[in-house]
């Protein structure tokens with residue numbers, strides 16, 4: 526299996542991603558074909574996407590040259606199984622608030638003897654291989670990322686990064702809400718800096734969600750390696766607002 530996002534990780538290169546909340550293959554392809562995108566997060570936590578859309582979206586993204594990752598709604602092994610069986614190149618798990626949760630996530634994402642993932646890779650076309658060929662390299666190729674977005678996770682970050690994950694991925698908005706602080710305030714940025722430092726010291730990939738190119742540039746410059754630049758729905762809001770902003774007397 527040869528995943529574009531793995532290639533970025535191996536090259537220690539910046540991995541810029543798009544965020545898909547709408548179950549549209551047209552939108553998925555449009556974003557995936559945008560120069561500079563190496564991964565797309567298919568959001569089944571907060572987006573309108575559900576597992577019946579997984580197969581078409583993963584295949585659209587992968588065939589457009591980017592890695593499809595699926596954000597599942599919660600840290601449930603059966604959700605991890607369904608996302609990976611649709612050929613996702615990786616998963617993102619929200620609210621990974623303890624090392625124990627993270628250990629179970631990793632187990633669910635790996636075939637035995639490493640983990641407990643059930644065998645059903647008949648629809649993993651987006652990963653580039655099926656059945657025995659897929660199984661032979663899935664454990665090494667699949668990207669496991671966990672979201673650090675709660676003070677409990679920040680408190681356990683040293684233990685979390687020792688688990689068999691590839692990446693921590695900060696959800697800055699949830700982190701601010703769960704910490705009870707302002708986005709971009711001193712405590713918020715201190716928590717983000719700590720997660721970044723501990724993750725990188727452990728040799729893992731540090732990721733973070735951003736909503737603009739300016740934010741993404743700042744986070745890459747700080748040392749983050751996997752950064753989203755905006756979302757489909759935010760782009761629509763911003764584009765319409767910008768166009769309407771030029772029209773008077775509305």
Ligand code: 3PY
Nearest residue numbers: 696697698699700734
């Ligand atoms: C957050 O910022 O909380 C996220 O998880 C990104 O959607």
